[in-house]
């Protein structure tokens with residue numbers, strides 16, 4: 001039986017075949033239908049197990065990486081070395097990256113958590129350091145730069161506080177051009193710069209947030225974060241023994257919301273609308289909207305640390321244009337071409353870009369190529385007609 005389409009929960013088909021670890025907890029009973037049939041229970045159990053398995057596998061511990069062996073972040077470790085051969089350091093390979101970008105306009109896309117700020121226990125304290133902010137600000141002087149985050153757009157802007165960037169919040173479901181561009185080019189930018197493909201889901205997201213807050217309130221360490229068009233259920237601070245309960249409760253709540261699905265990030269379950277839109281689509285949308293979809297002359301670089309960033313890496317691979325860079329200290333299956341270990345290496349990479357490529361970008365400006373930051377290129381969602389048309393057709 002194909003379970004992948006029978007629930008809002010996206011599960012790993014291999015994990016679904018694993019046996020259930022325990023019985024239904026009493027606090028779930030209010031969400032369970034009466035007289036549930038045995039087969040339905042089995043499906044639910046399988047889904048919970050699939051979700052639990054995804055939670056474990058998406059949250060590798062630094063010193064225990066089941067897929068690649070122990071302590072896989074050491075250069076001497078054969079598993080780590082073999083991964084580095086497939087996904088080399090973007091710092092070590094900087095010259096090759098520069099060579100590939102030669103003569104092209106670079107566009108920079110940055111994830112936030114785990115990329116620009118280190119992962120911390122409290123999501124509200126994931127601040128960006130002043131030196132990182134300075135690096136991003138400098139990058140944005142020369143290259144069109146966008147933040148693509150799972151956070152709400154407002155929240156990520158509060159952390160980054162740079163007006164000259166483009167922001168795509170809620171995993172790309174909330175895209176806005178920079179206010180700086182707006183102020184400087186009021187005449188050119190009369191049309192709306194906001195693109196929110198999941199707008200109709202706002203009431204549903206508020207409703208599911210309330211339900212999730214209610215059910216996890218009894219689990220120590222579990223928190224719920226409303227990211228406007230999606231919701232995060234954090235289990236980083238939950239004891240391992242309670243992870244299954246978190247999976248069960250989220251799964252149970254989503255039974256009432258067939259138009260929502262759950263994916264997993266770094267110790268977080270992300271509840272979001274079942275629409276064909278993700279960070280990859282957001283990157284394509286931004287490239288097209290900004291007049292940067294010329295694959296011959298534009299070189300996008302996307303840096304991110306999470307599973308949700310894989311959608312963007314895939315897009316760049318498919319377009320055979322630019323590179324995805326995965327931020328990770330452990331080997332991971334990825335569509336990225338290069339890797340960086342942590343946010344401090346991300347900052348080093350951004351500073352390298354500025355030091356080595358600013359001259360080239362100035363040269364590009366002389367040749368009349370678009371320089372975002374000095375000119376408003378994102379005029380409206382209508383510009384990215386192809387992507388939006390496709391989205392509407394798939395979503396309708």
Ligand SMILES: O=P(O)(O)OC[C@H]1O[C@H](O[C@H]2O[C@H](CO)[C@@H](O)[C@H](O)[C@H]2O)[C@H](O)[C@@H](O)[C@@H]1O
Pocket residue numbers: 111112113114118119120121122123124126148149150151225227232234236265266267268270306308
């Ligand atoms: O796309 P991103 O910008 O990477 O956002 C993804 C999620 O990031 C945040 O959670 C993660 O970082 C927290 C702070 O370091 C950490 O405590 C948590 O365990 C991580 O999953 C954010 O809080 C989520 O809402 C985002 O969806």
